[in-house]
Every structure is written in C-alpha cells, then in structure tokens.
Amino acid sequence: MAFFGLPLIFVILAYVIIYFIAEPIITPVSSVFDMITGDTIPDFSQTQNTNDILEISNIADQANIISSAEIKIPRNGDVYATLTIDGAGVNTSVYYGDDNAILRKGVGQYTGSMLPGFGSTTLLGGHVNTYFKGLKNVKVGDVININTTYGAYEYTVTNLKVVDYQDKTAYDLAAAYDNLILYTCYPFGTLGFTAQRYFVYAELTSGPKVKYTTDK
Numbered sequence: 001m002a003f004f005g006l007p008l009i010f011v012i013l014a015y016v017i018i019y020f021i022a023e024p025i026i027t028p029v030s031s032v033f034d035m036i037t038g039d040t041i042p043d044f045s046q047t048q049n050t051n052d053i054l055e056i057s058n059i060a061d062q063a064n065i066i067s068s069a070e071i072k073i074p075r076n077g078d079v080y081a082t083l084t085i086d087g088a089g090v091n092t093s094v095y096y097g098d099d100n101a102i103l104r105k106g107v108g109q110y111t112g113s114m115l116p117g118f119g120s121t122t123l124l125g126g127h128v129n130t131y132f133k134g135l136k137n138v139k140v141g142d143v144i145n146i147n148t149t150y151g152a153y154e155y156t157v158t159n160l161k162v163v164d165y166q167d168k169t170a171y172d173l174a175a176a177y178d179n180l181i182l183y184t185c186y187p188f189g190t191l192g193f194t195a196q197r198y199f200v201y202a203e204l205t206s207g208p209k210v211k212y213t214t215d216k
Contacts, residue, residue, distance in 0.1 A: 066117065066208045071150045076111065081148040083107055083124070088142065089134035098125050107131050107182075113173050116146055116153045117210040121175045124182050128198075129191065132184040135200055144180060144202050153207030155180045161199045162186050170199055178204035 074080040074096035081094035098108030103126065109115075113123035126132030144155040163170040171181050179202065186198040 064208050065211050066150060067213045068118075068210050069214050071210065073115070074149075077102060079106070081116070081146050084145045084147075085134065085138060085142060086145075088137040090132065090138075092126065092131040094124065094146065103127055103131075113181075115210075116148055116180070116204075117151060117178065117208055119176070119178055119209065121171065121173050122146075122178075122180045123171055123173065124180070126182070126184055128185040128188055128194075132182065133188065135182060135184055135198060136188045138200050143205075144182075144200075146180070146207075150210075151208040154205050155202035156205045157200060157202045159199075159201040161201070162196055163199060165195055165197050167197075170197070178207075178209075180204070 076097040076099075078096050079093045080096055082092070083094050084091045093106035095102045095106050095108045096111065098110050102108040107124050107126040110123040110125065114120040116122050128135075138157060138160065140157050140160065142157045144157065146153045146155070161170065170183075182200040182202075183197050185194045186196040187194065188198070
C-alpha cells in the first residue's frame, strides 16, 4: 500500500505546486479568452477605475472654490480690484462704495450688489468722462477682467443697453448666477446730469467661486 500511496501523494503535491505557480498566468489568459468567446458584453460602468475618475473630477471642481472666511471683505472706500477691458481703453481701480468721493478716484461698486465670485450680480458705476468713457468702445463678446484681492475673474460681454436713469428693471441684484453690470451716464461726452444710463452686461466665464463658511 505504501508502494502505491507515496507516489500518488507526490503526484498530487506536484499538481498543487504547479497550480499555485501558474495561477497568476492562467487566470488573466482565461479571462481574456472568456471576453473574446463570450456572448455578453462586459459592463465596466461600475468599476473602481470609473469611481476614481469621478473622485478626481470632483477634486478638480472644488479646487476653484475659496472659503469666504479666507477673504477680507472690503469696507466703504477700500480698493479691492482693478478692472480692464482690452481695446476699449478701460483700466481703472475698483472701490467698494459709489459715493461722489469714490467716483472721483475710480469705479465704484454699489454696496447693495455682491462681490465677484459670490454667486450673484456685481454692479459697478463710473463717470462717463473719466474712468468709464471707454465703455462706448465695448462690443458684445469683449472680455472684461477684474483682478480682486482674492482672485482673478473674467467676464464676457453679452448685451449693451441705454435706459432711463430711473429704470430699475435694468438690473437684477437677486440673480442666482455670477454676472457683471457696468453703467455710466449717456450720451457719451456730455457734462452734468443726463436722464439716461448706458449699461454693459457680462457673464462670468472664469474665476474662483466663493463658498460661505466660517472655517479657514
């Protein structure tokens, strides 16, 4: 019995050892063969690789977000940005507030509007014969750049309009998306009070979004 039993045990052990050595090679080859000869199409929609890509995409989206706690909110009279429109002759400082003293120094933001990146309307005004005289050269499709103390923003001009100075429908301060509105007196080149205003409307094309939080 031992004469037949020992060789059989050695044969079985040999097969087991060969299987464990060859298994890393046999399994991939078998899988490829099944994919080639099988009737069903493999479903890769729930693979780990897809999930990894989605996680990377989410991280990329979040990389352009700034915490509001990291931003120093300007006070009335503070300079917080520069505004340029290449080709239109507009290059000026942007102040928070729009009283007469501010508008003598540059462009002013109406404090009832939101800062760039905060998800709503930014409303900026300037005198027609000084800092905003170049608005007459702006065309639909032009790019407006606003470089703030917390990030650079780019807007694309979508519309130009002349309205009565009392027409409050010319702007929406409760808009649920980032947009920029520039305005000045109209007609261009006039002195003193005018009964019309010239509006330039633009939508955000790039720039960090601000997330409201108290954590830095």
